[in-house]
Amino acid sequence: MSKKQIKLIVNGKEEIIEVNPYESLLKVLREYLGLTGAKRGCDYGGCGVCTVVVNGKAVYSCMYPAIKAEGKEITTVEGLYKNGKLHPVQKAFIDANTVQCGYSIPGAIMSAYALLLNNPNPSDEDIKEAFSGNLCRCSAGYYWPEAIKLAIKYMKQRES
Amino acid sequence: MIPRNFIYFSPSSEKEALELLNEYKSDARILAGGMSLIPLMKMRLVSPSYLIDINKVESLSYIKEEKNRLRIGALTRYYEIEKSSTLKKLLPIMNEAATWVGDPQVRNMGTIGGSLSHADPSGDFGSVILALNGQIITSSLNGQRTIKADDFFVDSFTTALNANEMLKEIVIDLPEGMNGGAYVKLERKAGDFAIVAVAAQLSIDSKGNCNYAGIGLTSVGPTNLKAKKAESFLLGKQLNERTIDETAEIAASEARPIDDPLRGSAEYKRAMVKVLTKRALNLALKRARGV
Ligand SMILES: Cc1cc2nc3c(=O)[nH]c(=O)nc-3n(C[C@H](O)[C@H](O)[C@H](O)COP(=O)(O)OP(=O)(O)OC[C@H]3O[C@@H](n4cnc5c(N)ncnc54)[C@H](O)[C@@H]3O)c2cc1C
Ligand code: FES
Numbered sequence: 542m543s544k545k546q547i548k549l550i551v552n553g554k555e556e557i558i559e560v561n562p563y564e565s566l567l568k569v570l571r572e573y574l575g576l577t578g579a580k581r582g583c584d585y586g587g588c589g590v591c592t593v594v595v596n597g598k599a600v601y602s603c604m605y606p607a608i609k610a611e612g613k614e615i616t617t618v619e620g621l622y623k624n625g626k627l628h629p630v631q632k633a634f635i636d637a638n639t640v641q642c643g644y645s646i647p648g649a650i651m652s653a654y655a656l657l658l659n660n661p662n663p664s665d666e667d668i669k670e671a672f673s674g675n676l677c678r679c680s681a682g683y684y685w686p687e688a689i690k691l692a693i694k695y696m697k698q699r700e701s
Numbered sequence: 702m703i704p705r706n707f708i709y710f711s712p713s714s715e716k717e718a719l720e721l722l723n724e725y726k727s728d729a730r731i732l733a734g735g736m737s738l739i740p741l742m743k744m745r746l747v748s749p750s751y752l753i754d755i756n757k758v759e760s761l762s763y764i765k766e767e768k769n770r771l772r773i774g775a776l777t778r779y780y781e782i783e784k785s786s787t788l789k790k791l792l793p794i795m796n797e798a799a800t801w802v803g804d805p806q807v808r809n810m811g812t813i814g815g816s817l818s819h820a821d822p823s824g825d826f827g828s829v830i831l832a833l834n835g836q837i838i839t840s841s842l843n844g845q846r847t848i849k850a851d852d853f854f855v856d857s858f859t860t861a862l863n864a865n866e867m868l869k870e871i872v873i874d875l876p877e878g879m880n881g882g883a884y885v886k887l888e889r890k891a892g893d894f895a896i897v898a899v900a901a902q903l904s905i906d907s908k909g910n911c912n913y914a915g916i917g918l919t920s921v922g923p924t925n926l927k928a929k930k931a932e933s934f935l936l937g938k939q940l941n942e943r944t945i946d947e948t949a950e951i952a953a954s955e956a957r958p959i960d961d962p963l964r965g966s967a968e969y970k971r972a973m974v975k976v977l978t979k980r981a982l983n984l985a986l987k988r989a990r991g992v
Contacts, residue, residue, distance in 0.1 A: 543708060562709035562752065563742075584702045585740040589806065598780070598809040604739045605810075608709055609732075609754055652805065673891035674804030 547611040551576070552620030560607045567591045567602035570617060578618035578647040582676075589675035592648035592655075593617045599655035601674070618647040621654060629695035630654050630688075637688035641681040649675045649682065653689050657696070663689065704742035711754040715840065718755050718867065723842045725751045726864040732756070733776060733815035736807050761814070761869065764788060773871045775814025783808060791875055793988075794882030794902060798829045801884060804892035814868045817853070820860045820924065823894040827854060827925030828917030829884060832900035835873045841866040854924035876913060880904040881988025885981040886919070887973055889964065895920045896964040897973040899952070901981035903940070903989050911935050916948075916978065921956035921970055928952040931978070940986050949978035 544559040551574060558573050567584075570576045570593065582588035584603045591603040594616040621628035627635075630653050640646055649672060656663055656671040663671065668686045675682070712718040722729055730749035732738055733756070741747040755761060761776035764785050771791060773782075782788060783799035802808055802816075802825050816826045817837065830837075830850045837848045839862060846866070853861050862868065876882075886898035897920050904913035914935040916928040931952040938944045958970035965973075 543706065545709070561706060563704040563706050585743055586736065586807065589804075592806060599806050600809055601806045604735055606709070606732075606735070606739070606754075609711070609735075609756060611711075655805070670800075670891070671805055674806040 545608060547608055549607075549610055550612075550614045552616060553614075558607075562606065562608050564607050565603050566593070566595075566605040566607045566610050566615070569607040570602060570615075576617050576619050579651075580644055580647060582644075587676075588645075588648075589652065590645050590648040592651045592675065594651055594655050594658070597655070597658055599652050599674075616651070616654070618650050621650070628654070629699060630657065630692045633688045633692035633695055634685075637684045637691050639681050639684045639688050641679040644679075645675060645677045645682065649677070649685055653685065653692065656689065657692065661693070661696075702743035704739075705745060705748040707742075707749055707752045709752050709754065711757050713757045715758050715760060715869070718753055718758055719840060719842050719865075721751070721753050722867060723865045725753075729753055731818070731867055733812040733818075734778065734807075734810035735815075736803070736811040737815065737819045737821065755867075766791065769875050771873045771875055773813055773873070775818075775868045775870055776812050777814075779803075779808035779811050779813070779816075780805070782813065792833070792873065792882065794829060794833070794884055794900060794985075797882075798825050798884040798900065801825055801886045801888075801895075801898070807892070813871060817871070818860060818862060818868050820854050820856075820858050821894075822857050822922055822924050823920040824925065825884065825886065825895065825898060825919055828898065828900040828919045830871060830873075831917035831925055831927040832882070832902045832915035833873045834915060835871050837861075837868060838870045838872060839863075839866045840869040845869065847872075851927050857923045876902065876904050878904050878906065878912070879989045879991070880913065881985045881990075882915075883981045883984035883988065885977045885984065887977060894964075897921055897958075897970050897977055899974065899977040899981040901978065901985045903982065903985040905940060905986070905989050909939055911938055911940055914948075916952055916981075918952065918956055918974060918978075920964070921958040921974055923957065926955065926957070928955045928978070930955055935982075940982075945979055945982045945986075948982060949975045952978040 580590035582590040729751035732754040763774040882902035900917040902915040918926040953975040958967040
């Protein structure tokens with residue numbers, strides 16, 4: 542087979558792995574690197590549970606050939622937890638009661654994280670739009686917009 | 702869902718990409734954002750032996766203003782179109798249409814060149830480029846070709862591109878005088894493909910007569926459709942409730958929708974073409990007048 546060695550920067554750490562061209566970034570994260578935060582749902586861009594951030598942008602890792610991520614910086618939900626502390630977005634998702642079954646949460650948190658990275662003061666419309674690629678079936682997704690507002694508050698508190 | 706294996710290339714120049722394309726022709730596929738190609742490969746509807754990833758060819762990504770025209774590189778992503786201040790100033794219908802495509806994850810990857818090359822009749826940008834009378838510039842080792850958008854879409858998922866050719870850029874003549882555009886889309890849920898969508902671009906002269914009318918229809922035919930009869934009906938006329946109503950009626954008669962279990966009956970879609978054409982023209986007119 543035509544495996545190729547690639548270098549990824551995952552949550553700040555350099556990883557060198559061998560991949561087949563047809564393998565998705567999602568598979569590599571979950572099965573080669575043991576990062577099971579990103580989930581597999583539909584596997585074709587319809588549900589958002591596999592969302593991770595690549596070079597500052599939210600992407601579907603199920604639709605991203607791992608080989609294409611060579612040299613890129615990838616952040617998964619595991620990378621938000623640092624020095625024993627939850628990221629403000631994570632804390633806000635907990636405090637806003639967004640978690641019931643939890644399956645969609647890592648993806649939704651990464652969409653929220655990417656939104657605030659690119660747009661620190663989003664409008665209500667921006668917030669809704671940011672989650673348009675993330676499905677939630679247990680209804681706790683209703684509180685995601687609230688979590689974003691809370692996260693903004695926490696981030697401001699952290700700065701001051 | 703796992704695609705069949707393939708050999709992966711990631712050229713860093715357009716020339717290198719074209720050489721590969723010339724060598725492998727229809728055994729190869731270009732990979733841009735992957736938002737359509739990857740699912741097709743996973744479902745094994747398409748199984749190229751060679752994948753030519755053009756994402757490193759940075760020279761294909763740009764939005765350039767020139768005298769009287771605009772050039773958009775094939776690899777320009779939806780989110781870049783959405784945010785572009787050049788487009789906001791010159792052709793805001795492009796920003797507006799981009800906000801309607803899929804969701805942030807799709808817009809962060811998907812490209813305008815990929816969208817047009819994929820030629821999905823439900824794609825949003827095909828209609829916009831038709832309404833703007835855009836031109837598609839292709840490139841191959843044999844040189845470049847210029848194809849009118851209207852000649853580019855041959856059939857569903859079929860374009861005028863040859864197997865050794867890629868879409869290089871889109872060229873649009875900038876509207877003159879008082880002008881405005883609108884992209885109006887009816888969808889089942891946020892991020893979905895259109896049930897029906899309409900792109901409208903208008904220019905009006907100092908007497909209020911229409912001197913440019915472009916109308917593109919999404920999801921109501923084998924390709925994105927240019928409502929040519931509706932466009933020529935409106936040309937030279939005063940824009941008012943009556944003429945807009947008649948134009949919308951003609952556009953609806955030009956649509957070729959089919960019944961589909963997901964997004965409604967042909968009859969419903971045709972009725973929606975009329976409603977949305979009216980809305981798009983009214984919005985475009987309002988914007989042209991600057992009110
Ligand atoms: C969840 C989801 C929702 C979506 N919603 C919408 C929507 O609402 N509206 C909409 O319009 N689209 C929608 N899309 C489709 C999206 O717009 C795709 O991005 C687009 O159709 C393809 O662009 P791409 O850059 O991803 O191309 P790819 O998927 O990489 O390629 C598509 C095809 O074009 C060819 N190709 C790509 N670039 C070139 C080039 N420069 N020259 C020649 N051939 C080329 C490829 O070989 C392939 O055959 C959606 C997709 C997903 C996954
Ligand atoms: S698993 Fe990637 S979008 Fe559903």
